[in-house]
Amino acid sequence: MLDQTFAVIVMNVRSIPDRFWMSLVTIIGIGVVVAVLLAFLAMGNGFRATLQGSGSDDMAIVMRSGAQSELNSVLMAEQVNLIATAPGIASDQSGPVISAELYLIVDAVKRSTQTQANLPFRGLSIKGVEMRDNISISEGRMFEPGKNEIVVGRAVLSEYEGFELGKKISLGKAAWEVVGIFDAPGSVFASEIWTDGLTLQSQFNRNNSYQIIRAKLANAGDVKPIEEFIENDKRLNLEVGTEKDYFSSQTKGTGDLIFKIGIPLSIIMAFGAIAGSLNTMYNSVAQRTTEVATLRAIGFSSMPVFIGTLVESLVLSLIGGVVGSIAAYLFFDGLTAATLGASFTQIVFDFQINSATMVNGIVVALIIGFVGGVFPAARASRLPVVAAFSAAQ
Amino acid sequence: MSADVLFELKNVDKKFVRGKETITIFEDLNMTLDRGDFIAIMGPSGSGKTTLLNMLGGVDRPSAGKVTFAGEAISSLSESDLAKWRADHVGFIFQFYNLMPMLSAGHNVELPLLLKKMSKAERHKHVAAALKLVHLDERASHKPKELSGGQQQRVAIARAIVTDPDLLLCDEPTGDLDRATATKILEMLQMLNQEFNKTIIMVTHDPEAAKFAKRQLHLDKGQFVDKEI
Numbered sequence: 001m002l003d004q005t006f007a008v009i010v011m012n013v014r015s016i017p018d019r020f021w022m023s024l025v026t027i028i029g030i031g032v033v034v035a036v037l038l039a040f041l042a043m044g045n046g047f048r049a050t051l052q053g054s055g056s057d058d059m060a061i062v063m064r065s066g067a068q069s070e071l072n073s074v075l076m077a078e079q080v081n082l083i084a085t086a087p088g089i090a091s092d093q094s095g096p097v098i099s100a101e102l103y104l105i106v107d108a109v110k111r112s113t114q115t116q117a118n119l120p121f122r123g124l125s126i127k128g129v130e131m132r133d134n135i136s137i138s139e140g141r142m143f144e145p146g147k148n149e150i151v152v153g154r155a156v157l158s159e160y161e162g163f164e165l166g167k168k169i170s171l172g173k174a175a176w177e178v179v180g181i182f183d184a185p186g187s188v189f190a191s192e193i194w195t196d197g198l199t200l201q202s203q204f205n206r207n208n209s210y211q212i213i214r215a216k217l218a219n220a221g222d223v224k225p226i227e228e229f230i231e232n233d234k235r236l237n238l239e240v241g242t243e244k245d246y247f248s249s250q251t252k253g254t255g256d257l258i259f260k261i262g263i264p265l266s267i268i269m270a271f272g273a274i275a276g277s278l279n280t281m282y283n284s285v286a287q288r289t290t291e292v293a294t295l296r297a298i299g300f301s302s303m304p305v306f307i308g309t310l311v312e313s314l315v316l317s318l319i320g321g322v323v324g325s326i327a328a329y330l331f332f333d334g335l336t337a338a339t340l341g342a343s344f345t346q347i348v349f350d351f352q353i354n355s356a357t358m359v360n361g362i363v364v365a366l367i368i369g370f371v372g373g374v375f376p377a378a379r380a381s382r383l384p385v386v387a388a389f390s391a392a393q
Numbered sequence: 394m395s396a397d398v399l400f401e402l403k404n405v406d407k408k409f410v411r412g413k414e415t416i417t418i419f420e421d422l423n424m425t426l427d428r429g430d431f432i433a434i435m436g437p438s439g440s441g442k443t444t445l446l447n448m449l450g451g452v453d454r455p456s457a458g459k460v461t462f463a464g465e466a467i468s469s470l471s472e473s474d475l476a477k478w479r480a481d482h483v484g485f486i487f488q489f490y491n492l493m494p495m496l497s498a499g500h501n502v503e504l505p506l507l508l509k510k511m512s513k514a515e516r517h518k519h520v521a522a523a524l525k526l527v528h529l530d531e532r533a534s535h536k537p538k539e540l541s542g543g544q545q546q547r548v549a550i551a552r553a554i555v556t557d558p559d560l561l562l563c564d565e566p567t568g569d570l571d572r573a574t575a576t577k578i579l580e581m582l583q584m585l586n587q588e589f590n591k592t593i594i595m596v597t598h599d600p601e602a603a604k605f606a607k608r609q610l611h612l613d614k615g616q617f618v619d620k621e622i
Contacts, residue, residue, distance in 0.1 A: 003507040014495035294491040297452055298552075299480025299508045301473055385452040389443055389487065389564050 004300050008308030013315055015288065022280045023316055029276040030320025030368050031327060033269045034361040038328035040262025041360065042335075042351035047258060049352055050188055055247035056133065058220035060089070062213040062230075065237045069250060070103040070211045077208035079236060083215065088225030090216040097216035099128030102200050102209070106171045106193070108160040119160065120192045121150075121171060123200030131216060134187060140165045140180035145196040148203065151180035153190035163193070174203045186350075188247070214243065270368055273320075277372025281313050285380040292380050293387035302381035309377035310370070317369025321362035328361065329353045399559065399592050400426040400449060405458035407444055407615075418444050419615040422458070428559070431586040431593040433603035436612035442596040443564060445612065449594060450483050450562045451475045463559075480508040484553030484591075486582075488565035490545040492537040498524065498548045499533035505556045523551035527581060543574035550581060554591070561585065563595040567602050579605040 016023050062083055067073035080100040083089075089096045102123035107116045129135060129142065143149035150171075152163045162169045168177050176195065184190040201207065217223065223240045230236045285292070292305055333353040407419040418441045426432060426449075434442050447453035448460055451467050460468040467478055484505075485491075492501045499520050506516040524530045527547040537545050546566060553561055563582065567575035583605050585591045595606060603609045611618050 007504065007507050011493055011495055018495075290489075290491055291493055294485075294487070294493075295504070296476065297450070297479065297485050298505050299476050300504075301476050386447050389447060389452075 005304040008304045012312040026280040027320040029273040031324035034324025035328040037266035042353045044258040046352040055244035059243035060215045061246045086229040099214045100210040103211040123197035149179045155190040281376035296385040306381035309380040310373045313373025314369045317365045321365025325358040325361040397427045399428040405455040408456045431607040433606035440612040484558040486563040488568040490549045523555040561593045
């Protein structure tokens with residue numbers, strides 16, 4: 001049986017060039033489905049990785065109770081001072097390691113579309129900057145407290161106009177000088193502008209208010225002592241969680257939306273590819289009716305004929321899957337895009353296609369090939385043997 | 394049944410249903426064929442020649458009656474048993490050769506051997522012997538399209554005899570060939586009948602081709618009208 005099957009597979013695969021154009025259309029159809037699917041997966045993965053890469057387990061985020069994101073939250077200076085006394089927060093020589101941060105939205109012009117987009121503008125202390133790992137000034141220097149100076153994330157520089165080092169840009173009612181560019185690889189902070197918190201409060205008339213407190217935890221992941229502290233003080237209508245959990249929750253809306261659009265779209269396209277595959281394979285079976293019937297007349301059983309036809313379809317879909325995966329990798333991997341985050345601000349992220357994503361694409365291609373091949377294979381295996389005697393060449 | 398009888402058709406009916414119409418090809422057909430015979434079946438189009446060949450070759454079944462081969466009722470075998478029976482006992486030679494275009498002559502001849510428990514080396518030995526018998530041992534690596542019609546039919550003959558079957562069923566084996574080439578093919582079939590005792594049943598329209606057979610049977614409207622000419 002193995003020899004028979006192998007012989008039929010060899011015959012079928014070798015006959016693919018006889019149906020070159022039709023096979024090519026099938027391969028391209030499947031390749032496009034895989035490429036589109038991988039593009040969406042890469043987008044979703046990149047978005048999630050960026051937000052999840054922004055969060056740390058040893059950092060707590062304190063916000064107003066019920067606030068879904070930084071933008072909805074507001075804290076007063078008195079509350080910041082109270083949180084600074086909470087247990088479970090790490091300390092250094094200068095006291096508890098916390099950073100009260102102001103978080104605003106400003107307009108900026110996107111290079112790609114020349115349209116206005118929301119850009120996050122964060123006010124924080126130098127200590128707040130130092131509390132973040134993986135942040136480094138790559139050009140210029142850090143802002144100085146009390147001055148209208150900003151440092152901008154690398155992604156802001158590439159995506160928006162007017163943020164080149166040394167330039168002055170008008171944000172709100174004041175002009176700000178870009179004194180530094182910072183790198184924050186794989187993090188949402190790369191899409192932000194930073195300045196001194198107190199200066200930002202003053203320039204945007206925010207009095208003594210903040211949006212969040214970041215606090216370094218004494219024990220990584222353990223926010224319980226702060227939580228209990230907040231519960232026991234009626235003045236603190238606040239919530240606490242780890243920074244990692246906060247950013248994970250932020251991915252849900254947009255990240256899910258990407259998958260919810262991408263996967264149905266890919267499924268619809270996959271039906272088209274299956275139709276193409278069915279057409280090619282039915283054509284292949286029709287073209288080889290005499291060959292199949294001759295094999296059956298010689299004594300081949302129906303199973304090798306079935307398997308041989310199915311393998312032919314799988315080979316075409318495998319080629320389509322590989323071509324689609326490679327195309328998606330070449331066109332989309334590392335591509336930078338920006339989309340709205342949960343705070344209605346632009347988040348810049350890179351598409352990510354890794355080997356596992358590519359394998360997923362090839363598996364989808366093989367599923368298309370299987371569905372597109374199984375019915376023609378069944379027809380081939382049931383072809384009447386007498387067809388061998390009615391051949392005309 | 395005599396010891397020499399290879400085939401026996403007993404009260405065979407063959408009917409096709411097309412829509413509401415039933416077309417009768419054979420009704421109560423009876424015949425016997427001896428081992429080592431070379432029979433040419435002739436008759437006008439639609440007389441049932443190919444249908445008879447299909448039933449003898451186990452690729453079609455009678456609607457009623459019995460077809461026995463060496464005492465075994467092949468008309469009642471299951472599809473898979475029938476496929477095995479064909480692989481063991483029958484070699485087919487078709488009008489248009491029915492070679493696999495993507496395979497070499499050698500690989501085409503090897504196909505029936507894939508159904509046997511045989512090592513690759515043994516298969517190659519059998520293929521070489523079959524191709525030598527049809528004088529094409531030099532063309533084993535050629536694809537069908539690189540061979541003439543006569544050469545392709547010789548490859549088909551080699552494929553039919555490579556498993557050493559008892560029976561060769563030929564459907565218009567020279568129908569697509571010129572006279573000179575057809576004569577060579579018919580001489581080859583005659584040689585296989587006389588020297589290797591192969592039983593050959595050949596369907597043909599061509600009276601010249603029929604002369605190479607030991608016996609000629611004429612079919613008309615599903616009945617043998619004149620069994621011996």
